[in-house]
Amino acid sequence: MNAILTLPVVGQGLYDITRRVRQIVDEAHVTEGLITLFVRHTSASLLIQENAAPEAREDLERWMNRLVPENDPLYTHNDEGPDDMPAHIKSMLTAVSLSIPLMGGAMALGTWQGIFLWEHRHSRRSREVIVSVLGGRE
Amino acid sequence: MNAILTLPVVGQGLYDITRRVRQIVDEAHVTEGLITLFVRHTSASLLIQENAAPEAREDLERWMNRLVPENDPLYTHNDEGPDDMPAHIKSMLTAVSLSIPLMGGAMALGTWQGIFLWEHRHSRRSREVIVSVLGGRE
Amino acid sequence: MNAILTLPVVGQGLYDITRRVRQIVDEAHVTEGLITLFVRHTSASLLIQENAAPEAREDLERWMNRLVPENDPLYTHNDEGPDDMPAHIKSMLTAVSLSIPLMGGAMALGTWQGIFLWEHRHSRRSREVIVSVLGGRE
Numbered sequence: 001m002n003a004i005l006t007l008p009v010v011g012q013g014l015y016d017i018t019r020r021v022r023q024i025v026d027e028a029h030v031t032e033g034l035i036t037l038f039v040r041h042t043s044a045s046l047l048i049q050e051n052a053a054p055e056a057r058e059d060l061e062r063w064m065n066r067l068v069p070e071n072d073p074l075y076t077h078n079d080e081g082p083d084d085m086p087a088h089i090k091s092m093l094t095a096v097s098l099s100i101p102l103m104g105g106a107m108a109l110g111t112w113q114g115i116f117l118w119e120h121r122h123s124r125r126s127r128e129v130i131v132s133v134l135g136g137r138e
Numbered sequence: 139m140n141a142i143l144t145l146p147v148v149g150q151g152l153y154d155i156t157r158r159v160r161q162i163v164d165e166a167h168v169t170e171g172l173i174t175l176f177v178r179h180t181s182a183s184l185l186i187q188e189n190a191a192p193e194a195r196e197d198l199e200r201w202m203n204r205l206v207p208e209n210d211p212l213y214t215h216n217d218e219g220p221d222d223m224p225a226h227i228k229s230m231l232t233a234v235s236l237s238i239p240l241m242g243g244a245m246a247l248g249t250w251q252g253i254f255l256w257e258h259r260h261s262r263r264s265r266e267v268i269v270s271v272l273g274g275r276e
Numbered sequence: 277m278n279a280i281l282t283l284p285v286v287g288q289g290l291y292d293i294t295r296r297v298r299q300i301v302d303e304a305h306v307t308e309g310l311i312t313l314f315v316r317h318t319s320a321s322l323l324i325q326e327n328a329a330p331e332a333r334e335d336l337e338r339w340m341n342r343l344v345p346e347n348d349p350l351y352t353h354n355d356e357g358p359d360d361m362p363a364h365i366k367s368m369l370t371a372v373s374l375s376i377p378l379m380g381g382a383m384a385l386g387t388w389q390g391i392f393l394w395e396h397r398h399s400r401r402s403r404e405v406i407v408s409v410l411g412g413r414e
Binding site: 032033034047048049050053055056058059060062063064066093094095098099100101102103108109110112113134135 | 314348351355364365368372406410
């Protein structure tokens with residue numbers, strides 16, 4: 001079973017989508033299996049990280065912005081502005097797809113793991129993530 | 139169903155393998171499911187990125203080559219030449235496996251997403267990628 | 277079928293878990309399919325890399341430690357000490373989940389590929405990895 005999630009975004013940042021994904025898992029009624037997330041873009045990505053401390057996530061973003069700054073003279077591709085090429089590079093360094101086991105009807109995330117959509121562009125308004133559920137009722 | 143793709147390469151670069159993967163998906167006749175790509179090497183990797191603008195891909199390669207240059211005095215492992223250790227590091231920072239949902243009998247890639255084999259060595263001539271298809275006809 | 281592996285660790289480093297994973301695959305008696313590994317933490321990650329040369333793995337670790345040093349003034353999140361934020365960043369740059377095809381009853385790893393748990397903290401004593409097996413006997 002595959003479901004398309006349309007996720008609103010407002011500028012760069014980490015958007016917690018754990019609850020939205022959990023809802024799809026609940027509706028699928030799969031006891032034992034695997035879900036896979038896939039982002040349909042080349043300038044946004046997926047991340048499973050710290051769900052409690054917002055400062056940890058802010059540090060991740062600031063570290064990434066320092067490693068991949070805008071206006072680097074290396075870039076030749078700037079069709080869509082100074083955040084275009086950094087967005088592709090940040091996507092390259094993180095995940096386009098992620099899989100999480102389903103056990104006892106729920107995602108087997110660790111205590112501190114949240115699922116995030118990472119928006120790397122300034123002006124996009126929504127993104128699509130596909131949630132693919134494999135498995136059965138054991 | 140698992141199929142092994144043998145892919146010719148000539149030196150470093152991003153090789154578009156979307157068409158080769160699509161061919162396997164078409165032959166599998168799976169309507170709804172998931173495919174997973176796996177590269178059987180530690181000095182080549184997989185990437186889903188911008189399929190239209192070649193300059194964007196060239197920027198990705200040049201950015202990566204600057205972050206992970208050859209002849210870095212940090213390296214102690216040089217058994218196979220100056221491109222040996224950079225190839226392992228670039229592989230570490232990108233993907234060894236990638237999953238893409240199958241919907242309506244086709245890969246649910248976004249409009250601008252292509253699938254690439256990223257060759258990190260100068261002198262390899264071919265690489266193996268396994269395409270694993272899971273799912274059924276719904 | 278999902279199995280939880282509890283893996284002992286002693287400080288930072290790459291721990292070869294290939295044999296432990298192979299044991300679970302053998303017990304699952306799946307001929308053709310896919311296994312997926314998932315690490316239930318945000319400060320440890322998964323890596324498939326060079327299984328023969330220990331110097332190659334040491335170079336990977338030293339390169340990563342140079343890119344993501346402790347005590348970087350950028351970090352604001354230091355709740356659990358100077359290795360806290362670097363561990364999150366290293367996890368972000370590597371994999372939380374990895375998939376490997378099963379062919380002929382065995383993982384289709386390349387000759388030089390080993391599976392590693394990468395511990396990024398100094399003082400953790402054990403970590404959990406879930407091994408998810410999908411497929412059947414063909």
